Amino acid sequence: MDAFYSSVEQRDDPRLRGKPVAVGGASRRGVVCAASYEARPFGVRSAIPMARAIKLCPQLMVVPPRFDVYSAVSDQVFEVFHSFTPEVEGLSLDEAFLDVTRSVTLLGTPVEQARAIRARIRERTQLTASVGIAEVKFAAKIASDLCKPDGLLVVPAGQVREFLAPLPVSRLWGVGPKTDEQLKRMGLRKIADVARADRSFLELQLGSTGLWLHDLANGIDPRQVEPDLAAKSIGAEETFEDDLLGEDLHPFIHEQALRVAARLRRSGAKARSVHLKVKYADFQIATRQETLLSPTDDGAELYRTALRLLQKMDADRPVRLTGVHAGDLGEAPPQLGLFDRPRDERRTRLNKSLDAIVEKFGKDAVQHADLLHKKR
Amino acid sequence: MELQIGRDEFNQALYRAQGIVEKKSTMPILASVLLEATQGEGGGRLRVSAFDLEIGVTGTHPAEVQKTGSVAIKHKELYDIVRALPEKTVVLRREANNRVKITSGAAEFNIVGQPAEDYPAFPRAEKVAFVAVEPTQLLEMIEKTQFAISADETRHNLNGVYFETEAGAVRMVATDGHRLSLVQRAIEGDFGLKKGVIVPRKGLFELRRLLAEDGASACELGFTETSGVFRRGELTMVMRLIDGVFPDYAQVIPREADRIVTVDRPRLLETLKRMSLLSSDRTTNAVKFELSEGTLRVSSQNPDLGDAHEEIQVAYGGTAMQIGFNARYLMDVLSVVDSAQVNVELCDELSPGVLKPAGDAPPGSRYTAVIMPMRI
Numbered sequence: 001m002d003a004f005y006s007s008v009e010q011r012d013d014p015r016l017r018g019k020p021v022a023v024g025g026a027s028r029r030g031v032v033c034a035a036s037y038e039a040r041p042f043g044v045r046s047a048i049p050m051a052r053a054i055k056l057c058p059q060l061m062v063v064p065p066r067f068d069v070y071s072a073v074s075d076q077v078f079e080v081f082h083s084f085t086p087e088v089e090g091l092s093l094d095e096a097f098l099d100v101t102r103s104v105t106l107l108g109t110p111v112e113q114a115r116a117i118r119a120r121i122r123e124r125t126q127l128t129a130s131v132g133i134a135e136v137k138f139a140a141k142i143a144s145d146l147c148k149p150d151g152l153l154v155v156p157a158g159q160v161r162e163f164l165a166p167l168p169v170s171r172l173w174g175v176g177p178k179t180d181e182q183l184k185r186m187g188l189r190k191i192a193d194v195a196r197a198d199r200s201f202l203e204l205q206l207g208s209t210g211l212w213l214h215d216l217a218n219g220i221d222p223r224q225v226e227p228d229l230a231a232k233s234i235g236a237e238e239t240f241e242d243d244l245l246g247e248d249l250h251p252f253i254h255e256q257a258l259r260v261a262a263r264l265r266r267s268g269a270k271a272r273s274v275h276l277k278v279k280y281a282d283f284q285i286a287t288r289q290e291t292l293l294s295p296t297d298d299g300a301e302l303y304r305t306a307l308r309l310l311q312k313m314d315a316d317r318p319v320r321l322t323g324v325h326a327g328d329l330g331e332a333p334p335q336l337g338l339f340d341r342p343r344d345e346r347r348t349r350l351n352k353s354l355d356a357i358v359e360k361f362g363k364d365a366v367q368h369a370d371l372l373h374k375k376r
Numbered sequence: 377m378e379l380q381i382g383r384d385e386f387n388q389a390l391y392r393a394q395g396i397v398e399k400k401s402t403m404p405i406l407a408s409v410l411l412e413a414t415q416g417e418g419g420g421r422l423r424v425s426a427f428d429l430e431i432g433v434t435g436t437h438p439a440e441v442q443k444t445g446s447v448a449i450k451h452k453e454l455y456d457i458v459r460a461l462p463e464k465t466v467v468l469r470r471e472a473n474n475r476v477k478i479t480s481g482a483a484e485f486n487i488v489g490q491p492a493e494d495y496p497a498f499p500r501a502e503k504v505a506f507v508a509v510e511p512t513q514l515l516e517m518i519e520k521t522q523f524a525i526s527a528d529e530t531r532h533n534l535n536g537v538y539f540e541t542e543a544g545a546v547r548m549v550a551t552d553g554h555r556l557s558l559v560q561r562a563i564e565g566d567f568g569l570k571k572g573v574i575v576p577r578k579g580l581f582e583l584r585r586l587l588a589e590d591g592a593s594a595c596e597l598g599f600t601e602t603s604g605v606f607r608r609g610e611l612t613m614v615m616r617l618i619d620g621v622f623p624d625y626a627q628v629i630p631r632e633a634d635r636i637v638t639v640d641r642p643r644l645l646e647t648l649k650r651m652s653l654l655s656s657d658r659t660t661n662a663v664k665f666e667l668s669e670g671t672l673r674v675s676s677q678n679p680d681l682g683d684a685h686e687e688i689q690v691a692y693g694g695t696a697m698q699i700g701f702n703a704r705y706l707m708d709v710l711s712v713v714d715s716a717q718v719n720v721e722l723c724d725e726l727s728p729g730v731l732k733p734a735g736d737a738p739p740g741s742r743y744t745a746v747i748m749p750m751r752i
Contacts, residue, residue, distance in 0.1 A: 291530040293553055293623065334662065335554055335702060335748065336554075336726065336748040336749055336751065337748060338551060338553055338555070338746065338748050
């Protein structure tokens, strides 16, 4: 998807269209999660501090993230993917590899399928997606990056090496700033340089990474598209504006529990275990977990469990982040449990109604009272 | 240390230690048994102890002790040797560096031992209010509950049998969250328990072994805050109780039933064994009960294999209903109940089923199994 979060925001709020938009926390500690194409010429890109982004682009429109909306759109997009092939390997909410080889007889050439996928995504989400087509995974990814936004780029069969040759080495998978620097020192600036370099020399300099890069540069990438297994856990985390202590954490944990529960219900899964993650002011991370007597998708139950876990942790240390994660996910098993409380049925009905209200009137239409007092 | 002891006597002591010594512990000495030779008024004794830090068995055996002393020896090798000895008596002698010479007839073994001081200290069982127990009754109670203990190690509070007392009776309850088994028997004496305790699975298994080898001698059972202690003559077994809260089991036992079916126990057990052969999933063993006046129809199906059904004549005059069960759970109960007929109590297809022996129980006695249905 092209500039996914900010595109969703621009879609939902006409005032943002055509303007530089950054999605992320506006606080001192906030970072840019996504920048619209209008913001990019200013140097605003994801992962830079929001304060710096605003300095770079004073007219920047800063929008807080709405992850629940993004994950709902993501579900729609992945549904489209799965209607073409079961072999979908998600990289993130808005990015995936698809192996369409076995869909060709049914749905047409890869290019035809790519066009259809893009059209269907646009139709269902009013958002644009870019597609790169290649024989190997990483070349397909580079192709899609190069044709953004709203593009389609095909690397012809047998020409991966030629396609890669003129690109800078930093495009190679696994080349970060450090390796980039090392390669440059060896005089290797373009992928073609790496492809032509002596294999044993690269191994000597970079170890097994050197061999790997030599393969990639020559268009060799043996990795298959590995279809996603069902999610193993669902979580929600948040870094606070100021470090918090004791009961001030509760509303945040509550909100995280509710968010996780809503996502569980959306995916039709129930959690058998709850994990609480706490990052203290000194960046030390602690986690505790509890296995539930019966699987749940109820936010109140997740919250109660998370609070129990919080009590097992150091109460005197200021906390900068908490996260609630639901683990051991599964569909509701056919075997009923003795300790599935009779109230569960009522909670299920309540949650269904609340979900319907949120779906129709938005996230803030109905709220837990304690969340109104959240100290920001 | 030097002594002579009867081979069979020694063999029995090592048999009792077998289930307790830890073969794969991070503490290698836990794979050993501790041998202590003492000389007292009643003559010489050999004490044989095994302890895995959770459960310990210790017993003394008459021996001709020439020289007192102690040593720890790897259990497996010692047990294998003693079982293979040619003569009815065996001589044990500790030599330099904790080597132990074992001689019986013309056979001589010199095996490596470890200093007795390295063996972990056996937990003391003082101030225990012992109550005389009937070994066959205690064995029966273990057999009627043990199968329902949860195998899920993350639910440590369900990894044992809940033991509680009530005015002249003891009650043992086990549950894995899907089914529950409760047995109560009259007993005289006061265990002095303020609340119930959870006896671990491994401890019960070892206790069952000890009870099975001798159903006649007087036995005593008692508890400290953290341990359960069993005594029979010179034999003592101590087990650390599970530190946890057992769920409120009473609330999941239905108080009354809409439908009561009386059925021949061996017949239902045989039928379930047959029908479960075709259950689609060997672990869930789903079978369907269709109940109508005078008849219970049990069926199972497997999409890959086919289906099976069988009808049993039962005493039932109520309305028709269907309900699914894990056949394994039913068979476990039917295998431990002694009565010729059982009552199956049902409400609806989502409510727990209750199994009880038909007929009147002696005062203070009770057996109840609760099994949650499966969605079918």
